[in-house]
Amino acid sequence: MKILLPTSTAGSLPKPSWLAEPEVLWSPWKLSGDALVDGKHDALKVSLHEQQQAGVDIVSDGEQTRQHFVTTFIEHLDGVDFENRKNVRIRNRYDASVPTVVGPVARKAPVFVEDAKFLRAQTDKPIKWALPGPMTMIDTLYDDHYKSREKLAWEFAKILNQEAKELEAAGVNIIQFDEPAFNVFFDEVNDWGIACLERAIEGLKCETAVHICYGYGIKANTDWKKTLGSEWRQYEEVFPKLQQSNIDIISLECHNSRVPIELLALIRGKKVMVGAIDVATDDIETPEEVANTLREALKYVDADKLYPSTNCGLAPLSRDVARAKLNALAQGAAIVRAELNA
Template identity: 35%
Template sequence: MTRVPVLPTTVVGSYPVPEWMERLKTDYFRGRMSRAQLLDVHEMAIKAALHDQRQAGIDIVSDGELRRDNDIDYFLARIPGVEIKDTAKDFYFDYYEASLSEPLPEAEGTPLQLADDYAFTAAHTAAPVKFSFTGPFSLAHRVTEDVYRSRGDLVLAIARVLNREARALAARGAELLQIDEPFLAGYPEAVDLAVEAINIVTAEVPVTWALHVCYGNRYARPLWQGHYDFLFPAVLEARVDQLVLEFARKGYQDLPVLRKSGWDRDIGLGVIDVKSGEIETPDLVADRIRRALDLVPASRLIINPDCGLRNLPGSVARAKLSAMSEGAALVRGELSLPTETDLSADAESDAKENSHAVHR
């Protein structure tokens, strides 16, 4: 397993799409650009995003999700059986109208080809890579259908598709996979179904698994409000190693809820507000981490923004990531702990780690 510093820094997934790239992607959907040209644009942008992350001091990088037009379409458009009648878009970020006229075929194979996407990214960085994909609960909520007995049956069918993709990702060398469920906070009554689907996705895939749950981030606006207590106790049954949550925008009052509810695995701690253009200082980031250390041992904290960076200008995103890395380094220097850890946590040793010895 890849070694990373204690309090490793990472991103949630997406990276800013520059205006010129927005125009080119929209040109593609309006039929003014070839697919081969679009692929070249994606690859160039991914390599630039990897460079930016490493320059900012990020320990675990992502591809910036720059091949994806939004959090949904890249996946639904590739799932056999999903019908998209109009593939043109006025703006690349718009959602397709997706539908089903019959149940998804239970075919083998990996139609989403996510392992190829991971392999390209891994070939262009020496850093550990987090690879994220949208979860089955959120994907199902963008599909119109009346062929399943319940929406839950569709969620589970999509989960089986994603499990095959996850197996292929692991076979290509992926070590850290993240399931994003941006719609879940809007349907708190369905958390049991979402956890059942997550466990289908992660079944027999021996990697470190993260689950990201936020309150929405479309056009840098939250879609819902609330607290993370809705996840419990159901999420305790999820076969994942990390919960990646937003705290910088919402505040840290939910951290005691996680502890009280019995979450004893890793926490991806949101310390950067991605819905604000104001750039945090390293000292502010460090203070947010120290507050979390009052409740969570350092060995179980991963430091990340609240959510994806897609809606921020590139210069702002780079400055925020640099501040996040510098703030994590400040706290790391105050800890009486080993300087490195595995990407996967050891739950038994974590339970003994409460004497993290932060020198204030």
């Protein structure tokens, strides 16, 4: 039986303290070699257990097997030099030392497929796997080869499509592409960004999602949000074209953000993953607060197309806080589900 309002997370969950530094985003691993492989799999099992205990319906690996949502994928590709780093501006917000594209990019072997098979073997629930989107990948690199953001994005789209097809074959039900860059580079998104994303999902039979958020609760992001005024209307720029695209699900940030909820009308007909949990605060939402966010969204999204979720990843939070937020998400969705079924 298909569940109404199936809950999920947008991506990462906190890592156990024996695997990486708690409450630190993109922390280095504490293990190495075979111990690291085992440690990642143990962390994945713990993360899965916590999602299931909370009552999350569509589960993920919690990104336990990767250090960074973009570079962990890129470091498995040919053509990228991690020793030769350059400082670049990420999403027009903060500077970071990033690897350099020095030759043609190519995927010599699957990146996450074995981890996805491992997750699939642990649960009967639907599973979701996140990949970085092409535009967010090019924004996390210095390109010294193609000298064109668009050309590099198309190459990444082909590589992502190869990976996505193998993830689908491994039993993944939803493949989500993380594209926070879609909230920044509007002209590029509409000129070629959405077309690149469609190249990445070409030929897939599983469900596909694009996750567009305002970022983790790190200082560079929260400072940027303060400049956006009383209404965050970035989605208005990209939703019309996304509504026409082949992507099945659009994942966005709602709770505690200043996104006018009526912007959801621009993607009517699509499935919508509504962020009902704020990842930039330790305050735990009440189930009723979650339910209110979902009720507002239901004014613009059909009930059978609403997927309650988190605004973004929960990695920088403590495990206790993350667990409590997942509980609130599931309980809030249950309240609204009962109302709809009444």
